[in-house]
Amino acid sequence: MIRAAIVGGAGYIGGELLRLLLGHPEVEVVASTSARLAGRRVDGSHPNLRGLTDLVHSSPDALPDCDAVFFASSGLDDPAQRAALASRAKLVFDLSADLRLTDPALFAKHYGAHPTPDLLGTATRGLPEVDRAALRTANLVSVPGCMATAGILGLRPLVEFIDGPVTVDGRVGSSGSGASAGEMNLHAERANVLRVFAPLGHRHQAEISQATGLTVRMTATGVDAVRGVQVLCRTQVRAGVTETDIRKAYRAAYADEPFVRVVAQKRGNYRLPEPKILLGSNFCDVGFALDADTRELLVVGALDNLVKGGSGNAVQSLNIRMGWDERLGLGFPGLHPV
Amino acid sequence: MSVQSCPECAADVAFAAPPELNEIIECGECAGELEVVSVDPLIIAVAPEAEEDWGE
Ligand SMILES: [Zn+2]
Numbered sequence: 001m002i003r004a005a006i007v008g009g010a011g012y013i014g015g016e017l018l019r020l021l022l023g024h025p026e027v028e029v030v031a032s033t034s035a036r037l038a039g040r041r042v043d044g045s046h047p048n049l050r051g052l053t054d055l056v057h058s059s060p061d062a063l064p065d066c067d068a069v070f071f072a073s074s075g076l077d078d079p080a081q082r083a084a085l086a087s088r089a090k091l092v093f094d095l096s097a098d099l100r101l102t103d104p105a106l107f108a109k110h111y112g113a114h115p116t117p118d119l120l121g122t123a124t125r126g127l128p129e130v131d132r133a134a135l136r137t138a139n140l141v142s143v144p145g146c147m148a149t150a151g152i153l154g155l156r157p158l159v160e161f162i163d164g165p166v167t168v169d170g171r172v173g174s175s176g177s178g179a180s181a182g183e184m185n186l187h188a189e190r191a192n193v194l195r196v197f198a199p200l201g202h203r204h205q206a207e208i209s210q211a212t213g214l215t216v217r218m219t220a221t222g223v224d225a226v227r228g229v230q231v232l233c234r235t236q237v238r239a240g241v242t243e244t245d246i247r248k249a250y251r252a253a254y255a256d257e258p259f260v261r262v263v264a265q266k267r268g269n270y271r272l273p274e275p276k277i278l279l280g281s282n283f284c285d286v287g288f289a290l291d292a293d294t295r296e297l298l299v300v301g302a303l304d305n306l307v308k309g310g311s312g313n314a315v316q317s318l319n320i321r322m323g324w325d326e327r328l329g330l331g332f333p334g335l336h337p338v
Numbered sequence: 339m340s341v342q343s344c345p346e347c348a349a350d351v352a353f354a355a356p357p358e359l360n361e362i363i364e365c366g367e368c369a370g371e372l373e374v375v376s377v378d379p380l381i382i383a384v385a386p387e388a389e390e391d392w393g394e
Contacts, residue, residue: 244348247367251349265369266346266384 002322003030003066007085008073010034010057011179013095015046016311017070022052024315024329026322027068029053033060033085045179063088070314074098079115091321092140093314099123099142100207110203126317128326129153129257130211135320143317146176146309147220148207150231150301153260154286155212157253158237158246158299165215166235168205173225173275176305195222228275229309233299243290246297250286258327259308259316263287273302280304281334282312304334346370346384357382 004021008014009032021027032042034057042055060081063069069089074096075082086092101107104117114120124138125131127149135141144152147170155166174190183189198220205218214235247262254260264287265271273285284303290296303309312330319326341352349367357363361374362385371385 247347247349262367264347265367267369267371271369 001026001028002068003028003064004068004070004318005029005031005033005063005066005089006070006072007033007060007063007075008071009042010037010045011072012175012306013310014072015049015179016306017072017095017314018042018046018049018053018055020307020311020315020329021070022049026324026328027318029055030066031055031062031064032057033063034058035060038062060085065089067091068093068318070094071096071098072311076111076115083116086140090139091318093126093143093317094123094141095143095310095314097145097203099140100125100144100148101210106206106210110201110206125211126313127152127211128313128316128320129254129260130156131317132320135317136323138317138321141314141317141321143310143314144207144211145204146229146303146305147172147202147218147231148204148211149309149313150229150284150286150303151204151208151216151218151233152211153284154231154288154299154301155208155214155233157249158288158297159212159214161237161241161245161249162214162235162297163238163295164236165217166208166233168202168208168216168218169232169234170202170204170218170220171223171228171230171232172220172305173223173228175227176229177222190222190224192224193222194224196220197222225275227279227304227306228302229305230273230275230300230302233301235297235299236295237290237297239295241290241295241297242292246288246290250288254286259283259312259330261285264289272300275302275304276338277336278302278304278308278334279338280307280332282308282316282330282332283334284308340380342380342382344368344370344372345382346372351382 038059068091102121123142126141126143202218202220344365347368
């Protein structure tokens with residue numbers, strides 16, 4: 001058993017980390033911090049956890065020493081506190097965007113100037129399908145963004161076939177914007193939306209470029225769903241690339257992966273990846289369509305933004321780091337119908 | 339058990355029992371319906387599928 005703590009446990013990502021870690025056979029959750037809700041019960045923030053824990057959110061200052069700490073919120077506002085919290089554990093998993101980009105100038109372009117730019121480039125990316133070898137010994141892990149994860153897993157095996165820039169159209173449910181209240185999160189403003197909130201240059205495009213070497217342009221749209229991410233990636237392939245080539249490349253990359261499934265089927269209601277059936281699961285489904293005549297390739301990726309797009313990836317990375325079965329604590333297969 | 343390559347996606351398609359003429363099997367990868375059009379030699383072909391259109 002190891003002792004784990006969550007910084008920022010009152011948010012949606014924090015809640016999903018709690019759900020997964022409370023069900024993990026090798027992990028004891030010893031603390032969840034929340035500056036806003038210190039002293040309040042964890043199951044008050046996350047009612048699905050009633051009966052599973054009597055934990056109470058603590059102030060960040062009261063974080064105990066433990067084996068692993070998970071940052072579920074950004075520490076950029078208070079770098080000194082972030083450093084103090086990180087020093088409480090040997091293993092640090094950062095689920096915020098704080099450490100995702102390695103280039104300070106690129107970080108500044110998308111997020112503003114980093115208060116401690118020396119930290120950029122020090123973390124191992126927590127994307128098991130790409131970074132497994134490095135994760136076995138990593139003590140500081142940066143979990144990639146939700147839409148970035150879907151885009152990277154969809155595109156990366158196909159990089160050698162792609163000829164030209166990739167246009168990524170990301171769609172995301174409202175939980176992607178966090179648990180804080182605000183006018184933009186009123187039900188009246190959120191319901192029924194197809195809101196193009198990032199028409200050009202969404203932040204996750206930098207992560208997809210960084211991981212694939214491709215030129216990526218990204219648009220993001222908020223849709224009328226609580227959870228779920230789907231990315232549509234449009235590009236051109238080199239002359240002569242066939243559907244069989246693409247399937248072969250996907251098979252080589254993912255045949256042995258526990259949480260990536262290739263979904264490009266000819267029949268049924270779910271022919272291409274769709275987040276609806278992935279909610280609560282750690283799966284990322286990837287699929288594609290190819291028009292060999294025009295060389296047009298569409299890559300589709302889908303996942304639950306809070307699980308494979310965040311907390312599940314972090315737990316899978318922890319499992320790899322500890323040498324455990326990667327599937328520990330991540331067995332939930334999703335629901336159908338839902 | 340005999341194994342054939344799916345004509346649609348090239349995944350392995352395994353027959354538990356000896357295949358019969360006109361038998362329909364489903365590819366596990368692309369979910370295409372495949373028909374046994376010849377037993378000796380064993381040949382499988384793709385059966386036609388219906389398309390969807392939500393944008394009418
Ligand atoms: Zn097939």
